[in-house]
Amino acid sequence: MSIVFCQLSTIEKVKTEKSNPPQIALRFFRWYCSPRLLDYIEGDLLEVYERRLKTSGKRLADFRFAVDVLLLFRPGIIGSRKNNYASNHIDMFRNNFKIALRSLWKNKPSTVINVLGLTTGITACLLIALFIQHELSFDKFQSKGKRIARVVMEYGFEGRPETEKGTFTSTKVAPVLSRTFPEVEKGVRMTTVSMILRLNNEPVTESNFLFSDSSFFNTFDYEMLEGNAATALDGKFKIVLTEAASKRYFGDESPLGKILEVGEKKTPYEVTGVMRDYPKNSQIQFDFLASFSSLGENQEETYFNANYTTYLLLNNEFAFAPLKEKLDPFMEKEMKGTGATIHFHLEPFREVHLQSPYPAFVSNTSMSYLYLLGGVALLIIVIVCSTYINLSTAKSIERAKEVGVRKVSGAARAQLFWQFIGEAFVVCCLSVLVSFSAASLLLPYFNSFVSRSFEFTDLLTPAFLLITFLITVAISLVAGSYPAIILSGMQPARILKGLFKNSSAAKQLQQSLVVFQFAITVFLIVCTFIIRNQLSYIQNKSLGYDRNHVLTLKIGWDTDYNQMKTLKQELKKHPQVVEVSRCGSSPEKIYSGYSMRLPSTPETEVIMVNANPVDEGFVKTSGLHLLAGRDFSQQDIELVTPEPWENKKFHYLINESAAAKFGWTPEEAIGRELVLNTTGVIVGVIKDFHFQSIHDALKPIVLFTSTWGGRLIIKTSGDDIPGTLAYLEQTWKKNYPRPSL
């Protein structure tokens, strides 16, 4: 009985569930099946399903239905649901383009707002992209770049934990390392200086004067226009000019074999070559390349006297770590018994510009700074896109009728979508064109702002144009897609009946976009203010010295003492000039490292200290605070004029920290003897001041008397600045003929 019942119920079930296969499978099938075949195959599926339902029950029938659907999922049966009317793409494109231009022309105000908005944003992004691209490209052109290492020296003294690190090395490093280690193929020593040259018998300061070993040509890329690279820097007083420098000094003539008078002493240098101007994205920059031996400072006695930058060319790019491992024990052996420790670290050449904490010949950029700029550019694009979205969504009512008519005439949604994207693209392209001209107008200001020298042609390199194109496409897709979705999704019947209203979703989006935009804008403005505050903090924080109304002038390091004396006296005649002093470095940037000790302590127990050569009036000029003793006087300076070195009698000014190193109070320090260059007397103690980065703690420093130094600092009263400047310039020209002030 029960069995019969059961059977009855199954039959009933079948009847009620007739033609009811698994919906998911069926929907999937309808989705992929080509419309041409859909009806027939669906009919087949259903017929077989019915039959199986009767013979083997619902569950199995369902399962086999799903299997069938899956097995039908194959090429030939899958087809797009696109209608098969072939449309004329070229004509449609032209038509869309024409319509886009017409509607842009018709809605001039909104077009202008859109283009202006986009232009502002794109211009900012172009400039940022230009900068980022330039920074990223630094040193990448060097074909041996991966094998070049920059040497960083770390030194300290035994018994003291603190060490000093920097890219300064002595002339000994390159020859010793390349002799000792097979990994080192070549060593290049370099230093840049400002040199006074004579152009048409007028003295000119050239700041890009680079002294380098001849191994420069084995290590770095170059293109020699004239002369032989193999011998160009062999021997003293040889010089290679860049194309630009050669033009400046010798015009179109070949300078080969000619003589350039270099420096105060008019040393004759023989021109041995002309090379192509060095790329701007190189950490090594020069107009003049002179042989290192001309400096006459080549020595292999000590690792101190570290005033040069050393680059090493390794034999392969994986030699960095193995060489470093060998360097440490080698240097320990070398420094044994000297009381000092020196370690050398190797920096990959290509990472110097973006990742090194140590300065290079060209000022470095940090990677995080580039990320920050990239982020700002992205935010700007987002703001710009939101503006476009808002405006065009708000304007969509005006386009509604067009959409309605197009839809009635058979336009597919996708076609309309791409039409509006295309319109956004047209606006974008227009803005990009305007942006290019805006960017080229802004370039000079931008250059002085970021201290680079971009040219308009840098905007037209293929790589940069590609970036621009990608930005354009990205903006048109992002900005154009929402209005395009809104517009293409409109119901034609409703529009044509006049029942059209902007959807509430669109309104919400518009409002949230406005809020979002404002948020970003406020964020950027707040950031700007914070940065400004930081900057003014740096500018106004008491640094221990007064830099208001102080002028710094570059002079030749070895410019004659008496000549400078006359100039200083002339300058001081003006009522507004308070004091003038010559020094090695201006007070905010003193990095030169020296060692000091007491005459009673052995030579091995020295204290590291920064020091600066200065002459009389330095304390007054730079506004340092004298705690005890006195400033240097004219007599003190006269005492360092005698030659040779041994006959010079030095006087010192030290700061509180330096006095504390010896356990002296400021008063106790006066009159004590100190050994820096030679033994000398401390005449005064000054208050600590920030002579390096503001982030660093206050450190000990010694100022010593000198008759040399590359800076002239002038303290003025700050009244009648234009008049004072004019006087300074006039006096300057008369006494010390040079263009820059």
Place this chain on the structure above:
Amino acid sequence: MKNYQLGEFEEIVLLTVGILNNEAYSVAIKDEIESRLKRTVSMGALHTALIRLEDKGYLKSFSGESTEDRAGRPRRYFEITALGKKAMLHAKETREQLWKAIPKAVLEYQLRVTN
């Protein structure tokens, strides 16, 4: 001579369409092959074969009546074209030629082994 391309399964389908004469629509073809050849035929394989044969011009199709058990969907009937017939004949002839080319000894040996 024209190159008639006909896969093994395609040939079976073509032959079955011939057997069914005017009643050849997908489910009937599937049933026929399954019952005669004792092999299962998936709907996917059959439909792709049919589509390919139609593309090659060996079959032509027309819509038939719709029935209740197909939830109103029409059947699609297939018919062999003249070109289809030629292809079938060509296939048959090539097979026969090949058969004839086999040396008798091989076949006899094979037969003896199977027997």
